[in-house]
Amino acid sequence: MKILSIHDLQSIRKKAGQALSLREESNEIVAEKSCGLAVGTKHLQILVCGGTGCKASSSHTITDHLQKKLEANGISNQVEVITVGCFGFCEKGPIVKIIPDNTFYTQVTPEDAEEIITEHIIGGRKIERLLYEDPKTEKAVSDSKHMDFYRKQLRVALRNCGFIDPENIEEYIARNGYFALADCLLQKQPTEVIESIKRSGLRGRGGGGFPTGIKWELTHKQEADTKYVVCNADEGDPGAFMDRSIMEGDPHSIVEAMAICGYSIGASKGLVYIRAEYPLAIQRLKKAIAQAREYGLLGNNILGTPFGFDIEIRYGAGAFVCGEETALIHSMEGKRGEPTLKPPFPAESGYLGKPTNVNNVETLANIPIILTKGADWYASIGTERSKGTKVFALAGKINNVGLIEVPMGTTLREVIYEIGGGIKGGKKFKAVQTGGPSGGCLTEKHLDTPIDFDNLLAVGSMMGSGGMIVMDEDDCMVSVSRFYLDFTVEESCGKCTPCRIGNKRLLELLNKITDGRGTEKDLDTLSTLGRVIKDTALCGLGQTSPNPVLSTLDNFYDEYLEHVKDKTCRAKQCKSLLTYTINPELCIGCHLCAKNCPVAAINGTVRKPHAINPDTCIKCGMCMARCKFKAILVC
Known part of the structure; x- marks a missing residue:
């Protein structure tokens, strides 16, 4: 099948939209009762989370069992079982959602499938034991819209995750998918598209926070016979799974955004650099690319225009440093994954020496909806210098572990105590690490800090790609800084001396302290050496690697003193001091x-x-x- 005109695209949207109408309606209704076949509903849908976390807990088996039970009861023509992307509430997975009454079942097992069919689908009765129980009220909550976990979220980059079948291009089109691309190709000049992205205020979500529209503009202005669009899907932060979930739950948004970027900068080739550790994301991305080609949305003469664009997938071996754009480019070229000094920037000389635009997955996921709803709509969300929303992987000693998306400017307190549901086991909050190994550890005094690029930098941390790990009173901050530094030392490419040697010396000092052999002089050395590394390392990995050490020295100096003077660890985590x-x-x-x-x-x-x-x-x-x-x- 080939789509040759905007009218073909509109026809598919209309047809596929009818299948999605039940899910659209469920976003508006407030269901008080189950909506089963017994109470007159002609058609029901059962959405099952198909993200990596839930699949690891047998959600694919749940899907199979549900389908078999429907067939056994002769109602498979009245009820659809649909695999969708990540709902985000990973702590309570596997998730099963009934449409249209929006009943949200948590921690479902394959053995629950028969009861879901017989009780809810046929009998119209909710299964109380599978409903989420609010820890504050100890009452069951059946509708996800009434859960604190979702109440303060605004899903923009994650808009389709947990809503559409990621392997069905027509469901994506029904949600206005590829209409932003069509509008650009048929109605706008490349400079107009770039101006819209600039006006939206979108900044790179991979950690650097560079304005996306300006990056596109720089690449657009380069004169070259060939240009490239690169999607950075090399997500390597410990505990981070934002980009992976977007690719698993909404791969077509990445395909569409890359094509739009290609049109805007004058590129006909797209490359997705993804780590081979993400098999499900790779599978769904491959399928999305194949479907887009089949429907004429990739390839030559897209939508009957002269514009042609295609995408290839390149695999990474899991090197954290390859998240840095020049190291990533070298890896794709078959070279050692090492960063190079900038300038020249990839916009001037990137892949194979050609002008190259590099954006990460979350950044690209925002592009279609910005162009569909308008730059002013997006710019109205967030803070003055940090527009839009940010996706975080909320993990650690928190009740509601999962994937969240909040408007920029939301405070750490709101994320941890409202969305996150507070600290596990009623323990006392101690710190939150934002920005992964490149970020810093923030304390209780920082809980009212609005989350955006500038505020987090001002208090000694950073946004990073979106990892957020919460720690409680049982965590030793010296051990935490040692853990992150050990990771950085292992992942350093070794090209520059400050990172290769300096971080090794930092790690040796931390090992000395946690082994009970440290002195107060070592603490001064940690601080001095950490600041020298920040000022002299070649790339972002080295320049930010001392952040966990420096931030814990600033905020938990008393713990370091206890380790070196009293030879004790209050959290009882350092074995040598026990x-x-x-x-x-x-x-x-x-x-x-x-x-x-x-x-x-x-x-x-x-x-x-x-x-x-x-x-x-x-x-x-x-x-x-x-x-x-x-x-x-x-x-």
């Missing part, structure tokens, strides 16, 4: 701890209190794990 003992009043001499000690460090006879030899103990914690009488003490 001492295991047995309380003789609680020990009954069951000998279980001694049997499980891997180094025979526990002495004692049966039915008499035991003792731990501190010289032999390796502080593995096995004794504490096995003791049934809480007789093992750690200090």
Whole structure:
């Protein structure tokens, strides 16, 4: 099938839109009762999360079981089972959503499929035990619109995730997909498109925050016979899964945005650089590209215009440094993934020496809706210098782990305590790491900081690509900074001395401190060396790598002092600073701890209190794990 005109596109939107109408209506209604076949609904849809997290918890098996139960009951022609992208509420997955009453079932198992069909679909009765329970009210909430997790979110980049079948191009078209591309090709000059992106205020979501429209304009102005559009899908931050979820849940938005960028800058070739660790994202992106070609939305003479554009996928091997655009380009060229000094910027000399525009996945996901709804609409969201929304992977010691999207300017407090539902187990909040290994650790005094590019930089952190890890009172901030620095040292390409040698020395100092051998002089060295690395490293990886160390020194200096002066770790995370003992009043001499000690460090006879030899103990914690009488003490 080939779409040759805008009228063909409109026909598909109208036809496919009818299939989506139930889902559209469910966004408007407030359902109080289940809407099953027994109460007169002629057609129902069951949406099952098909993101990586839920698939790992057998959501694909849930889909199969639901379909089989529908067929067994002879109602498969009245009820559709549809696999969609990530709903975002990963803590409560797998998610199953019933349309049109919008019932939101959480932590569903394959064994629940029969009950969902017989009770809800046929009987019209909600299954209370599968509904989300609000921890504040302890009441079941059946509709996702009434959950605190979703209430303050604004899904722009994630607009189609959890809503459409990502492997069905017609469902994307029904949501105005490819109409932004059609409008650009048929109604606008490339400079007009670029001006709209500039006016929207969209800034790069990969970490740098460079204005997207200006980057497009720089590439557009270059004179060359060949130009390239590159999608940076090399998402490597620990705990980050924003870009992956967009590609899994809405791959056509990336295809469309790349084609629009190609038209705007004068490129006919697009390249997606994606790490091979994302098999599901790769599968869905491949399918989206094939479908776009089949429908004439990639290839030659798109929508009957002279413009031609096509996309290829290139694989990365998981090098964090290849998230930096020049290192990424070198990797695609088959060279070692190392950054180069700029200028020249990729806009001037990029892939194969040609002008190249590089944007990350989330940045591109915003492009079609900006052009569909207008630059002024997008610019009305967010803060003065940071427009629009930002997607975060909210993880760590938080009740509602998941993928969220909030307007710029939302505070950390709102994200952690309202959307995130507060700290797990009622523990005390200690810190939040924003920006992944390149960011900083912020404390309680920063909770009312509005989240945007400038405010986070001002308090010693950064937006980064969108990782947000919450920590509680049980976390040692010295160990946290060591964890991130260890990651950076491992991922450094080694090209420049400050990063290759300087970060190694920083890590050695942190190891020395957590081993109980540190001195106060080491703390001064950490601070001085960290600032030198920031000022002298070649690329963004090296320049930001000391941030976790410097921010924890600024905000948790007392913990560092305890490690070097008192040789203690208040969070009891640094093994070398711990001492295991047995309380003789609680020990009954069951000998279980001694049997499980891997180094025979526990002495004692049966039915008499035991003792731990501190010289032999390796502080593995096995004794504490096995003791049934809480007789093992750690200090």
